[in-house]
Amino acid sequence: MRDAPQSWFDTCAQILTDPQNQRVWSIIVSLFGDLAQCPGDRLSGSALSRIIMPMGIKPEAIRVALHRLRKDGWIDSARSGRASAHFLTEFGRARSAEVSPRIYTRTPDTPTDWHLLIAEDGSGQSALDEMLLAADYFSLARNVALGAGPAPEVGDELMSFDVHARAVPDWVRARACPGDLAASCRGLVDALERAAALLPSEAEITPLQTATLRMMIVHRWRRVALRQPDLPAQFFPPDWPGPRCRAAVFRLLDRLPRPALDQLDAD
Template identity: 85%
Template sequence: MEECPKTWFEACARILTDPQNQRVWSIIMSLFGDLAQQPGDRLTGSALSRIIMPVGIKPEAIRVALHRLRKDGWIDSARSGRASAHFLTDYGRARSAEVTPRFYTRRPDTPTDWHLLIAEDGPGQSALDEMLLTAEYFSLARNVALGAGPAPEVSVELMSFDVEARAVPDWVRARACPADLAESCRSLGDALEQAAALLPPEGEITPLQTATLRMLIVHRWRRVVLRMPDLPAAFFPPDWPGPDCRSAVFRLLDRLPRPALSELDAD
């Protein structure tokens, strides 16, 4: 039988833990991206373990994930006496900085100008596939992509022109907001509201507890927001839960102010 949480913190951690993604290296990157993204920011091995272990991740798994992140060039480590400290490499900071605005934007600015790219099978499709790897493009069909701003200079295999949306059929809304993404938004929104109801006053939450809960929120939000397209309101169904989920994320983060790194070792 599953053991019931004994404290508000254990209950919040269980509620906020992503039920679909417990890849430890990814959780660690969510933590660094939230708390230690600036040059000179370091998390000691002790603080890292004390933040992550309350969500059921064992020290061995943390060590394996850190080894992978060091090997892949995302994180580096240094020793000071008998202690170790971990920090983002230049590469890791740059990659984190690329997606940080999407995580922490409270009210996304929706572009007003749009363009279409259309490809034929063959080299044109390959060129379009490369464009779709960027966050600026949304796939309307296998060989059609919608992008923000005026039409750019593209390869000769692609057709491009500026467009204005005058009608958005339901099949486009379904592609922009698939059912599984809507369900992830609702599930996260519900978890955030449940956790918010359990939080004690701010002065009773320790820096380590704050760091753990922020890590769980950011990690789960990251998997949702990176799939949410920056499209005009007409592209979303009337019951789209994205805005409510976003608001719930920031309401809870505001109640859990980012702790100073020095507090995580002193706690």
């Protein structure tokens, strides 16, 4: 438990804390994705700690998470004297770049062409499951996946159709946008609006505070944006708060311009 909030910053950090996911390695991935995704970008160990700790995360948890990320090949670290610097590996940068367009797009460009892949009942399932892992598909049913663009070459096992959606029943909308995702999204809209109301002028916010708040916003939005399939509007329930949430995210990020990395150590 944290102490009672003492400043606008503590209150914002408390408001923006994801009630669902405090996995530190995942927060660090959000942070690098937001601030240090380019080759050569490095975050010093002390900057990293100072950005993350206001979320109520202990230094030990950060060390454990960095260890895991290094082990998984996401992050590498270098020492210079007593200081350490952390950076995304090539693998980590590639993963990060893969999802960035979906996270950082202000106006998602919904494809107009779609295709369906259908697996044979029973034995054909594994071929479809492989496609679902390798690319961005929306699983309409166990044996049916919807993907953007024209149908790709799919080997001998899957039936493929180029499709245009006609009627979208409620069970499909519930699959595209399950109740807990809608709840997360609504919770985030609320948090963003409350945080926005507390935010002082840009001049009063330190680079480290900016980095912390951006990280928290992006981390929470990332979990909504990446779970929400890129489907035409008709696949979503009419009360789906996704677009409102995206707008609120970018309104708040615009008030917190990305600090330069060297500002974070000078602070």
